[in-house]
Amino acid sequence: AQTVTQSQPEMSVQEAETVTLSCTYDTSESDYYLFWYKQPPSRQMILVIRQEAYKQQNATENRFSVNFQKAAKSFSLKISDSQLGDAAMYFCALIIQGAQKLVFGQGTRLTINP
């Protein structure tokens, strides 16, 4: 079975600063994919970034980047130049190659202070 753990229920950051959200996971599989999804107050689930486990290079999408440490089973999200619109619940998620089900962490609520 796969598990995803987000140990930070809440985080806050000043606007324009950088924040890192933590995520650890557990799986016995070697081929899998990791995601960060953002859920703003509208409750829409929005993809932020995706990482393939077989890729050593960390994924980057504009102000969002990840630090993927496969041996440590760690997948943190760094948000640079935080903006008010980044305020949301952030979920880390894992899916095994060939599987159907995304396994989510408990979420981290991010607050941006103006």
Place this chain on the structure above:
Amino acid sequence: AAGVIQSPRHLIKEKRETATLKCYPIPRHDTVYWYQQGPGQDPQFLISFYEKMQSDKGSIPDRFSAQQFSDYHSELNMSSLELGDSALYFCASTQGSSGLTDTQYFGPGTRLTVL
């Protein structure tokens, strides 16, 4: 770009009633997934369909059933509703025929309230 469409967006039902939730995947997506997100919880996988066949099943109650139609839209049928069924129900879609583990794109969700 077109996204996943879910209807209705909000639904209020009484206990023991029946509800039907609909999901229209992104064009050319042939795989749909259903998730349930209770208050303050992370989404939990319910069931998925690929090419109109059930492809995986999670923690879906026996009172719930789902199917995928020839146009790839899917419906989640929920009977004998209980208070605990109150949740946000998400549908997601991918192009499963690609053979790759694709990114699941989520719809806006249907908020079900059972009174």
